[in-house]
Amino acid sequence: MYNFDVEKPTSIADAVKALGRDEAQPMSGGQTLIPTLKARLAMPSVLVSLKGIDEMQGVCTDDDGRVCIGGGTVHAAVAREVKDQYPALAGLAARIGDPAVRNRGTIGGSVANNDPSACYPAAVLASAATVVTNKREIAADDYFLGMFATALEEGEIVTEVKFPVPEKAHYEKFIQPASRFPLVAVFVAKFSDGVRVAVTGASENGVFRWTEAEEALSSNFSADAVAGLKIDGSSMISDLHGSGDYRAHLTGIMTKRAVAAIS
C-alpha cells in the first residue's frame, strides 16, 4: 500500500464533502479495494470510509413494497434480513465469498465496483432495481455500462438499492473453481408483467440481460422454453477457466436450472 489519509464521516453529506478532496476514494467493506491497494494497483490519497454512516445501513420496505437495502449493508445482513421477503436475493448474498467477506463486503461496494463476475449486479438488473445515490435514482437498465463501468460519476455514492420483489426468482451460480466467483451465474425474476433474465460472469461487457430468454419465458415460464435457446459465445470471456463457447453454453444451462427451480 501507499500512504493515504482516512476520513470517517457519519453522514452522506459529510462523505460527499470528504470525497471532494483531491484523489479521494470511497471505501466500504474493502474486500475489493484493500487487495487492490495491497497490490499497489491504486493510489488514492484519501480513503473515505462509508462504514460509519447509519443512514446507509440496513433493510426496509418502502410504500411500493420494494425491498430497500442501504448501500453500506453487508452481505451477511442481507442474507439474514431479506430471507422471507426476497429469498432469491438472500440466497445470493449468502453465497458470496466466505464469512469474512460476507461480514465486511457491502452491496454498495459490489454494485459500484461492477466486477464482470460479481453476483449482485445480476440481481439488481434482473429485479429492475433502482440504484440510489447521493444525487439521483438510476434504473438498473441505465446503470451498468460494461466491465467495471457504471453510470456513477466521480465522487457519487451508492446509498441504497431498491428491489421490486418478483413473484418468483432464482439465482443459479456456477463457480469459477479458483476464485469461487461466478464463472457464469444467472438471475431469473418473474414479474406479473414479464420475466427478466440477467447473466453475470460471462460477457466481456459485464452483466447483461438475455432478451431472447426473457421473451421465451414471458410467454411460457418453463425450463423447456429455454432448453433449445443458444447464445453467441464470441463476445464472452475466454480464459484459463473456460472458453467463450463454454460460458455461452453455461448461460443456457444456468438459465434453464434457475427456471426449473421455481416453475
Add this chain to the structure above:
Amino acid sequence: MPKDGGIGASSKRREDIRFLTGEGNYTDDINLRGQAYVFFLRSDIAHGVLNSVDTSAAESMPGVVKIFTGADFEAVGSIPCGWQVTDKHGEVMQEPRHPVLAHGKVRHVGEPIAAVVAESLAEARDAAEAIVVDITDLPAVINMKDAVKEGAPKVHDDLTSNLCYDWGFVEENKGAVDKAFEEAHHVTTLELVNNRLVANPMEPRVAVGDYARGTGDHTLYTTSQNPHVIRLLMGAFVLGIPEHKLRVVAPDVGGGFGTKIFHYQEEAFCTFAAKACNRPVKWTSSRSEAFMSDAHGRDHVTKIQMALDKDNNFTALRTDTYANMGAYLSTFAPSVPTWLHGTLMAGNYKTPLIYVNVKAVFTNTVPVDAYRGAGRPEATYQLERLVDKCAHELGVDPIALRRQNFIMEFPYATPVAVEYDTGDYVATMDKLEEIADIAGFAARRKESEAKGKLRGFGVNCYIEACGIAPSNLVGQLGARAGLYESATVRVNATGGLVVMTGSHSHGQGHETAFPQVIAEMIGIPEHMIEIVHGDTANSPMGMGTYGSRSLAVGGSAMVRATEKIIAKAKKIASHLLEASEGDIELKDGAFTVAGTDKSVAWGDVTLAAYVPHNYPLEDIEPGLEETAFYDPSNFTYPSGAYACEVELDPETGQVTIERFSAADDFGNIVNPMIVTGQVHGGLAQGIGQALMENCSYDSDGQLLSASYMDYAMPRASDLPFYTVDHSCQTPCTHNPLGVKGCGEAGAIGSPPAVVNAVLDAMRSGGKDVGHIDMPVTPARVWAAMNS
C-alpha cells in the same frame, strides 16, 4: 484394544497444542534487534537482456539502508544444484550458472533483479519502485518441444541448447525393448501431460540473516525442511562460509511439500546482506512472490507405450518424457524426472523390459523441482492411465488386467535398477475391493443416473520408493550428497531423554511419533522424551525431511542411538545389580536380572550415569549420550491400490468425487492416526492436481495463475470423506522398524484413479475420448464430451 502408548498407539499430536493455540514459533515470528527488511524487485519480463539497473534515485529514498544488484554478487558462487545427471551418451548435464540476483539477463517472471534493504518493508518497496530497470525483451521459451528445436532462442546463451540432458534408462535395454514392441500382439499408446503445480504451503518462505561482527558468526533463520543441507550448500558453494561459522535454524515450519527442501537465492541474500549491512536482514515472501519464486512441481509431457502378448501379459514398456526444469536448475531438479521417476516405471507389474527416455528442458519459467511425491506421481500417473487404456482397448476388466500382471514374489529385481524388498499387491487390491464396495457400484450408478448424472469408477495401483539410499549408490547416480540420517539421544540424569534428530518436522508429527518408538524400546512414558530438530547448532549433521524418509531413515538412526544407550545402561545396571551383563533384561522401564526379582529402575541407572558414585569408572565413561548415523541399504517400497468414484454432470462438465478409498501397505505403523492424516493430506493434493490445480503460463511467459483468484486449491467441500485402510502390512526387511513411509502415497496414488473414474463416467454416457488431461476441470470435461 488400541494401545495407549508406544508403537502402534494413536497418540495425540503434542505439537498441535502450540500450533492450534497460536504458540508456534515460525520464522516470521523471529524479529531480531536492529533488523532491516528486504524487498526484492522481480522481473515482470520472462526473457530479456538486462541492460542496466539504475538505483541512483532509489538510494536517497527515505529509510533505505543499501541496495544490491547482480553486480554485487559477481564474486559470489552460483546457487548450486545437488544432483548431476549423466545423459545417454555418457555426458554430464548442462548446468547453467544461477546467480543470487539476475545479471546480464532475466530468465523468468519473478526472478530477483535488485534487492532493497530498508528500515521498513514499505520503505524498501517504495524505493524499489524508483529503481529504473532497462530490459530488451527476447522471445520467451515456454513450450518444451519448441524449446529443443533447432534455432530456438536459448535461455542460457553459454549452453549449447535448451536441452539440459537426454537421459536413457536403461540404455542397454533399448534394443530389446524395441524388438519386443515389434513382436507385440497389442500395443497401447498414450500421450499425456502431468500438469505443473504450485506447492502452496500455508506458510510462505521467510529468511532472516544475522551476523555477529564480534565473532564473525553467521546465522540464518529460514523456512527449510533441511537446515544442514542449506548450511552446506550455501556455506560451501555460494558464500564461502565454513560450517563452524554458520548456523542455520529452521524453527516451526508451516508445510513444505518439497518446495522448502531447496536452497533459494533469498536465503543466500539475507545471509550475505546481514554482513554487508551489519544488521539483521529479514525477508518474508508475499503470497504473490511465492507463486513466482517457490520451485514449482511436475510439468512433464509424456508419450508412453505398452506392449502385450496374446494373453494380455505386459511384455515391454517404453516412455518418452519432456521434463521442464524451468530457467535454472533447482537443488534436486535433475533427479526428479530421472532417478525418482525412471526407476519406478515397473510399478506393481512384472513387465520384463522397460526403456525410459527423459529430455530435461530449460524454459523461461520458474524452476521446477520436487513436490510431494517428486517423480513418483509422474511415473504412477502415466503407467496407471496406460494400464487402464490397455484394459479398455482389449475389452478386459482393468482390475483383472492389473492382477494378472502383478509382481508376486519378493524380493523382486525390476528391469529399472531397483529391488523391491517386500509387498503384497494382491492383498491391497483385495482390501480395496472390499472397502470400495465395488459390488455396490452398479446400484450407485443407477441412483446417479436417476438424477441426470453420470457415475464413474476408477482404480489404480501404485508403488513408491521412499528413503532414497544408500549413499554410495546415489553417489554413483549423481547425487552430490549422502542420504543417511543422524540422531543424538541424550539421557538426562533424572531419566528423561532428548533426541536431536537430523529429520525435520514441518507438519508430519515427529515430536509425537518419534517418542513412541523410544517409549516402546525402553518401556517409559512418551512424555519423558522430547524431540529437538531444525537447528544445526544442536543436532548432528542430518539430511532433513523429504521423500517420506523421516521414520524409515531418521527413525532408524534414532533406534540405533537408543540401542547404544540401552547397551551402556545395561552395563551400568549390571554393576548396580552385581550381576553379569548378559543376564540383564530391560522391560517396562526397569533392568532385571533374568529369572530373579532383583531389579533397578531406569531412573536409578540414568542417575548413576551422571552421579557416578557407585559406578564402574574404570570400564565405562560416565554420562549417557549416544549418536548414530544410519545409511539404509535400500529404498523402502510402500504400495497400494486406490479407487475413486465420481459423479459427472453432463450438462456442465462438473465432476464431484463421491467416494475415495485407499488401501495402503506402509509396513509397520507407529502411529495409525498420524498415518491416516498423512494419507488424507496426500489425497487432497492428488485430487487437487487431478481436478483443479493448474499452473499456467501464456506464450510470453506471463504466469496466468499467479494468485488464488486463478490457481484453484482444493477445499474441504471439494473432497469426500475418505475410506483409508492400512491393515495390509509387509514390513520393510532392511530397517530396524520395518517401516516404509507414508507421506507422499496419497499424492502419488490418487490422480490416475480420479482420471480413470472420469473417463469411465464419460464412457457410461456414450463418450469414449481415450484420455483427458489434468486438471479435469468442468470446461475441459464439457469440451471433451462435446468433441
